Amino acid sequence: MLPSRFDYVAAHSIEEALAAKAQGDEDTRFLAGGQSLLPMMKLRLAVPSKLIDINRIDGLGGVERRNGHLRIGAAARHADVAASDAAFGAVAAAAPWISDPLVRNLGTLCGSVAHCDPEGDWNSVLLATGADVVARGPGGERSIPIAEFVQDMFANSLASDEMVTEVRVPVPSGRSGGSYVKLERKIGDYATVAVAGHLELGDDGRIAAAGLALTSVAPINLKVAEAEALLVGNQPGPELFAEAAELAAAAADPRDDVRGTARWKRQVVRTFTGRALAAAADQALKG
C-alpha cells in the first residue's frame, strides 16, 4: 500500500503556501501532520496532485492563551495540546484520547478539524466550547464559527484558496468545566460514541452557558442545541442532566454497524451525556 506520485512543495510562509495553493489544481492539498491524509494516500483513496507542506512555516505552531481565547496553531500537534497548561475543560479532556500516542506526536488539531470526519473528536469539542476556526486567503483573514465551518461529512466551508491558520477557543471568565467521554474499542480506534460537555456557571450557581456535542452518532459531529437550551438557567444536578441526556439520545442518529447496534449507541449517548455533564459540573464547582 504505497501512495501514487505527486509534487511536493515545502512552504516557508503562509503567503508562499497560499500562492502554491492558488497555482495548484483542485487536487492540491495542504500537508500538516499527515496522520489522516497519508494513510488515505497509501490506500490510494486520496490522490493529490500536489502537497503543500506547511510544517516549515514559522509561527504556525503553539498552544497558548491570547486575547481571551485559547489559540491552537495550525502546526500544533495533538500532543502539544495534551501537554499544554493553557488547554482547559473539554479541550484538555479530549487531547489524550485522540488516536494513539505516536499519532498524537504528528497529527494536528487544525488538520483534524478541517478534515471534518464525523468520527473525529475535535469538532465535537469545538462545537461544545463554541470555538472559531481562523482561515487565511488571498483576501486576508476571517474567523468562522465552528458550527458554520463544519458543512458535512468530510466537507468544510473553506474556499479553495484558503487555509486554516489557527483555532480559537473562548476562555470563560467565570467558573467553568468541560469533559470528553469517549468509548473506543481500543486505543487508536475512532470513537464508537463520544460526548463533549461544557458548562459555565453564573454567580448564582446556575448554568450560564452550556455546550454539548456528540461524536460518531450522526453524519456530522452533532451539537445538541435542545439540551444546551434546557441546561441554561438551571441549577446543575443529576435530574437536569438526565433530562439533557434524553434529549441527546433523541438527537443522535446512529447506525447499526460493526461497532454495535444503533439502539445501543443511543443508550451509550444517554449514559455518557449524563457522565459528561456531571464531570463538567464537578470541574466547574471545584473551580
Next chain:
Amino acid sequence: MTAHTTTPPEIGGIGHSLKRVEDARLIEGQGNFLDDISLPGMLYMALVRSPVAHARINGIDIEAAMAVDGVLAVVTGELMAAHNLAWMPTLSGDTQAVLATDKVRYQGQEVAAVIATDPYIAADGAELVDVDYDVLPAVVTPQQSLDPDTVVIRDEKEGQTDNLAYEWECGDDAATAEAFARADRVVSIQTHYPRSHPAPLETCGIVADVNPVTGQATIYMTSQAPHAHRTLFAMVAGLPEQNIRIISPDIGGGFGNKVPIYPGYVVATAASLVIGKPVKWVETRTGNLISTGFGRDYHMSGELALTDEGRILGLRVDVLSDQGAFYSDAQPSRYRAGLFHVVTGSYDFPAAHITCRGAFTNKAPGGVAYRCSFRITEASYLIERLVQTAAYELGIDPADLRFRNFIQPEQFPYETPTGFVYDSGDYPTALRKALDAVGYEQLREEQAEARAQGRLIGIGIAHFTEAVGAGPAHTYDIAGLKMIDSAELRVHPTGKAILKLGVKTQGQGHETTFAQIVAEQLGIPAYDIKVEHGDTDHTPYGLGTYASRSTPVGGAATAVVARKLADKARHIAAHLLEAAVEDIEMAAGKLHVKGSPDQAVTIQDVALAAYTNLPEGMEYGLEDVTYYNPPNLTFPYGSYIVVVEVDPDTGVWKVERMVALDDCGVRINPMIVEGQIHGGLTEGFAMSSMQWITFDEDGNCIGSNFMDYLVPTAWETPRFELLETVVPSPHHPIGAKGVGESATVGSPAAYVNAVVDALAHLGVRNIDMPVLPDRVWEAIDSAAS
C-alpha cells in the same frame, strides 16, 4: 518460581530460565526478516486482487499496466495455466486457484501479479490492471450455502453439485442416544466461534531466486514448515527437490498463518523462473487479512446429557464449518475437522457423538490452526461453555460441577469416548489451586453483595485439555507426509556443538530451549550449542512448527539424539578412563567411574577424543541424527479463572483478574513458558472481546486492516497471574508436553464464561464472541424486559 533442575546454571539444562540467544541480534535491529533480504537485480511483485466476492471474469486488460515505466511483466491466470500452475492442491486435498481464470470466489482473491523494478511502481501497475467482472450473487453463510437452491460456488470442480466441502463424524451414535435417553436433564448451547485471523505483525512474503542456468531455486520464505514446503513445491511446480532450497529466515510471528502455501509464493517463484531474476513479494496487511489462512468460523450446537446430581452421561455435537471458497484447512489428512474430537474435554463420561459438515462460501479459504492444534480451540470452547451452562441449569456451582466430572488422576492413561488416550494429568489439584489463588469462595460472596447494589461481577472458569504434538505416524500425516520430526547433533572437537532442527521458531525461542535439552543430556553448556533451523539444505527433515508440536516431537528428537551421543560418550570415556562402560556415570558434563568421582573426564575431553583417540573399531566423530515418531500425542491442560465487572448502563466489561494455571509437563525454560502463556492469554482475550472478521451481505470483508481487525494494545490487555503444576508426560523423553497454544485454546471460554456469569442471575446463558458491549447490553436489556 521454583523449577526442578539437575544441572548447574553454567550448564543451563532443563528448568533454567536462560536468557535467549536470539535476543542479541533482535534487540540491535540485526534480525534478518524476509523483507530485509535484498538480492542483486531483485524485482518486486504486487498482486491484483478481486474487489468483489463472486464474479465471472470476462477479461483482463493489462495494456495500461504494461505501459508503466518499470513494469516488466503482468502475470495472469491464463499465463499460469500455460505452465499448468493456475491451480494448486491445498493441504486438505482440495484445489485452490493460484490466479483466477474462470471466476473469483472471494473478495481479495488473487487475479493477476505485476512484476516491476520497484515496489512503488509495482503498486502503480497493479492499480492499472483492468479486470472485467460479471458479478454473481455472493454466498456468505454456510447455512445459505447448503440450501439446495444456492448457486454452486465450485462449479469448476468435477462431480461437485452442491456447496458441501466435506462431512465427518466420530464417536458412537447409538451409545450417545442411549446416554441421552437415560438423562435427567439435557442442556444445550448454540454458538458461533467467529472467523479470526492469526495476523502476525510480519505479513507473509517470499524472495524467489531461481537461477536460470543451474536451475537452483533458492526460496526465502516466511515459512513455519520449510521442509514440507520444499516437498510440496517440488510436487506442485515439478522442480527437482534437490534443486530447491527453502530458507525461512527470522519470522515475525506465525501463529499458524505461515503454514499453508499461498498463491503469491507460487506466482513469485514462477516469475523468477521465467524472468531469471530474483522476485520479492511481501503481502500488504490487507492482503494478509483478506486472503490468507483464517482460523475458526465454526457454527456449533452442543448438548450435554446429565443426571440431576450433575454427572455428565453423554455429549452430542453438530458443527457447521464455514470453509470459504476452497477447503484448505492445514491439518492431519485423516481428520476433516482437525482434532475437534477433543471436545469431550477434561471430563469422564461414557458416550459422545460428533457430526461435522464443511460448507463452501464466498470467503477466503484457510482454516489454519490459529495458535491452536487443529480445531482444538473451538472444541475446548464449546465444552467449557456447555459445562458452565449446565451448572446454571442444574443450580450447581460451576467449579463444583467440574469437580464432579473430572477424569481422576488414577484414571490416566484415559481413553476418551472419541478415541484419544490422554497421557497424564491431575485436574482436581489444578482447579483447586487456581480457585484458591483467586479466592473463589470469597469472590462468590462479593459477587452476591455487588448484585444487591446493582453492580455486575462475573467469575468465569475454563478447565481445558489440549491434544498437541502431532503425531504418531500410524495416524498423522499432512499431504501424505508423516508428522515425525528430527534433530541432528554434532559435537565439535573443542566440545562445542551444533544442533540442527526440522522445526522452525517464529519467536518461541528454539535457539535457546533446544540447546537446553542438549545441555541437560550431555552437560555441554547451553550457550556452547548453536541451534540451526529453517534452511532445508542445512537441516534434517521435519514437518515444522505449529500445533504446539516443536517440543513434543522436535524436542523429543533432540533429547533422543543427545542421548545417543551420551551413550557414545560413555564408551569413549570408558576407553579414556580404562574402565568398563557399565561403570561410567555421567552428570552435568562429567563422566566418571562409579564410586570414584575423581576418576573422571569432561564431555569436552570426550569430544576431543572422538576425533583424536578412540577405542579400536569405533567410528570417528560425535554426531548423529534422530527422526522421532511420537508414540502418542501429549495432553497439556490448565485451569483459568477470569473475574470481570460489567457496566450495566453500557455493556462495557473489564477484566479485573485473570489467573491462569498451566500444566504443560516439564518446563524446559520457565521464563519462556510464561512468555508463551502471556501471549496466548492475550490472543484469547482479543478473540473474546474484539478481534474478528465478518462480512456484509455482498461478501465484503469487514476486518481487512488493523483499523477494523482489532488487535488489543497494552492499554486494553488484562494483567495476568500465572500458576503451574507439573505432571510430566509419561511417554515424552523429557516429560514435556508443549505450551505455545494452551492459553489461546483455554482462555476464550474463561473470558466469555465470566461475562455470562455476571449476567447469569438475569437468565442470560450465552453471548457469542466477540463479546462486544452492545451484545452485552442487549442481553441485559432483553433479560430485563
Next chain:
Amino acid sequence: MEVTVNVNGTDHTADVEPRKLLVDHIRTVVGLTGTHIGCDTTSCGVCTVLLDGAPVKSCTVLAVQADGRSVTTVEGLKSGGELHPVQTAFSDEHGLQCGFCTPAMMLVGAALLEQNPDPSDEEIRWAISGNLCRCTGYMNIVKSIRAAAEAKATAAAGADS
C-alpha cells in the same frame, strides 16, 4: 528532490521521490532494516522511529518531510559500544519473542524514560499503546521498560556518588 536526513548521528543525502515513505527511505536508501513495516493503516507502530526525539510512525511520514531533521532508529540506540538500558532490559526480562515489534517498543520505551524517568506500569502501558505486539501480551514489555528505568536510576546514582 535532494534530501538530507540525519540518521543516528550521520547525515544521509539522497535524491528522493516525494512519495517515498520515511520507513522505505530508512530501510532501502539508508540501509537500516531494523525498522519494520507491519500494516498499511498507521495502526501497528512497528515502523516507529524517533523524529527529533519523539516517537512517530515512519510509515506515515514522507522522507522529504524529514529533510534537515534527525532520526533515531533501533540501530542508533547503542552508544559508545554500550547497549541502551532498554535493550539490556528487554533481553533480561524476556520482553521480546519474535522480535518484530521490539525495535519500536524499545524506542518508545527509551523516549518515555527521557520524559519520565520513573514511570508507573500504567504510564508505560499508556506510552506503548500506539504499538502492537502479538507475542508477549505486553506483560514483559512493561516489565522491561520498568527494569530499564531502574537500571538508569541506579547508573545515575552511581555516577553521582
